[in-house]
Amino acid sequence: METNLVIEGLKFMGLGMVTVFLFLTILIFLMTLMSKILHKFFPEVQPNASSSSKNTQNNKKIVAAITAAIKHHRES
Amino acid sequence: MKFIIIKLLTLMMLLSATAIHASTSSNAASSEDSTHKEETYQTQSFFDMIDGFLKSTGINALVNPNPNEMNSHGEAMSDFHKSWGRVIMILITFLLFYLAIAKGFEPLLLLPIGFGGLLANIPIANMAGPDGFLGIIYSMGLANQLFPILIFMGVGAMTDFGPLLSNPKTALLGGAAQFGIFGTLVGAVALAEYTSIFDFTLQQASAISIIGGADGPTSIFISTQLAPELLGAIAVASYSYMAMVPIIQPPIMRALTTDAERRIKMSTMRHVSRLEKLIFPIMVLVLAILALPEATPLIGAFMFGNFLKESGVVDRLSDTMQNALINIVTIFLGLAVGSKLAADQFLVADTLAILALGIVAFSVGTAAGIIMAKIMNLFPGSKVNPLIGSAGVSAVPMAARVSNKVGMEYDRSNMLLMHAMGPNVAGVIGSAVAAGILISLFK
Structure with missing residues (x-):
């Protein structure tokens, strides 16, 4: 067949x-x-979370530095 | 004077002695011929020389085909295939160049294939024969399926399974698109059964139908095992349809979907951990080992490439696979496939049937993926945009890009690319599985 x-x-x-x-x-x-x-x-472990907290710390430092600089500039 | 010539002749004879000993009978005949010419050299008049030269030109070989010329398999060829057939094939390779350069259709493959085809159709030089360089490349890597496997390694190293892992159910779309393969298999055997023009065996029909998977390496892998005589036509059809995805798919996608379906927004993807990506290739391979060992050469090479990439510790190797290795193999693969574009093998009625069946296979696969997506939407759960169903045919990443492009035409903010990559890579696995089944059925 x-x-x-x-x-x-x-x-x-x-x-x-x-x-x-x-x-x-x-x-x-x-x-x-x-x-x-x-x-x-x-x-x-979320790598983003740790890095972002580092970033915010950095940012705080930067903001502090800028405000200090502005203050210094205004005072002088 | 005579003495110097005889001295020169002996020197040449000595130099070519090894070559003559090692050569085949046809070569021996031609070398005898040439020594004969050298002996009678002095009695040859200038006009005889011109006449002899004219007889060795390509024009003469095309106009007055040599009756003793054999094709690359050592079989006799018809006069048409030696003369006009070659001219037609050379024009076809020019068309391939045009498509690759001006239209941008898979230039990486169509250019090597086209040029290989051009070289294979040169009379006298016989580059596609067993001793020609194209023939050597062919027997080195294509006749034994080495090149498709190496390509699969490179593709594996380039593939990111993240989109598939984040939305596993899209794998079903990649499965549905394999319907193109098996639907065409039935179509091809029906042609053989109910018409007298074509006479495909089941093996040949299976090899043709793999074109529906839109996966060049898999098509080559299958056809070298099941129907090596159809390899040229199948590879060319497969790669040219892969290149024409942006032309073939959108009309089918529009015809099968409603406007509302095309605007479906899919939920954003979850993050896939590195460990998941690392385990996935091993998991697929284990599954293939248990269920379908015939598919493991393809899946194994694919997952090897992917595993190296995801391991993250052998960037040098994965980088080589993604670039240097796959580029080298692509050149060889293209030339070897091109060598099968010799007129006597390509200009036959079967080729037309293969090209026609190929496009049917491809369209059916596209349609099946879209319909599957619509079926999945009938069930509760997050909705699937049917446009990504067409990406179930493997053609990575072209098919996914087409889904994205068509989706953007209806909603500028609807990014479907990553969603379409899921069915796309599942399609690669799916067609490798389908290939394994077809091979196992003939064992």
């Missing part, structure tokens, strides 16, 4: 699409799981 290529093609399509979706669905599940675990056990 001659095989019908179209039916073979449809079989390929069924298997292929199911596998691709299954693979990606498992991947989505794993990605979500991983991010939950990581957030629970390895909370990332």
Whole structure:
């Protein structure tokens, strides 16, 4: 019996699409799981927070220096 | 006088002795021919010399094809493929140059491919043959799938999985776009089954359908395994459609979406930690090992590149992969693919069918991604802008840019680029998985 290529093609399509979706669905599940675990056990130290506090400290110093300079300028 | 000439001849013979010994029978024939000419050199009149020279010109070879000339596989070629076919192919390579330089279509690939094609169609020189430099490059890296794998490494080192990790469900869009691959597979076998012109086997149909994944390296990887005789046409179709993403996709995207859908704003992305990015490549690879070892050459190389990049401790290596390595391999890959643009292999009816099926594959993939996004919007949860669905075809990062551009046309403030990168990189994984399935089915 001659095989019908179209039916073979449809079989390929069924298997292929199911596998691709299954693979990606498992991947989505794993990605979500991983991010939950990581957030629970390895909370990332926020580099932004520390640097911004440093920045505000710096800013305070700068503001203090500027006010001092202005005061000095006015007084002289 | 005679004595000096004989002395010179012996010297030359000695010098070329090793080459003659090592050469194939065809080369041996030509060297015999040349020694014959040298022996009768003195009796040759000036007019005979001119005549002999004219016979060795390219014009003569094109106008009066040599009946004994073989193609790069050592098979006989028709006169058309030796004469006008070559002229047509050279004109086609000029068209590729035009598209690459004036229109900016993937110039990085179309120029090497086009020039390789130009060189491969030169008569007499036989550069695409097994001893020509194009043939050597081909057998060095394309026949054994080395180049596509190396390209995948570089692409991996350039890819940022952050957008995908921050919104994992967009991976489904990259899966849906693979429908283009399998839909075209059915289309190709239907053409073979119900028309008498085309006679594609299942292997050939599978190789053609991968064009729908819009992923050049994967297409080459598959076609060298399943249908090496179609490699030239498949690679050219694949890369030219990747280049034409900005032309092919927008009409399909507009046709399938409503104005309100195109204006959907997606929620801002969460921050993805470095550890997540570092674990992700290993996770995908482990999943591929467990489910689909056939896909691991592609996915493995891809994740290797990405892992080196995300590790952050081998910047030199990741920098080489992203730049030097991928550039070198691109040159070789382009020339090797171009060598398959020889007239006798490209100017056949199958090529037209491949080009037509390729664009169908690509359009179906685009449409499937968009429809998937619309289906996802039927479920509760944060809404997805269907325009990013089209980015599920891999063509990184062009497809994502197109999503962004079309989105901006309707709402200037709607930046979709990073959202579209998620399905885009998922599309690369998806088409590698699809490729693995196709290969495993024929094992």
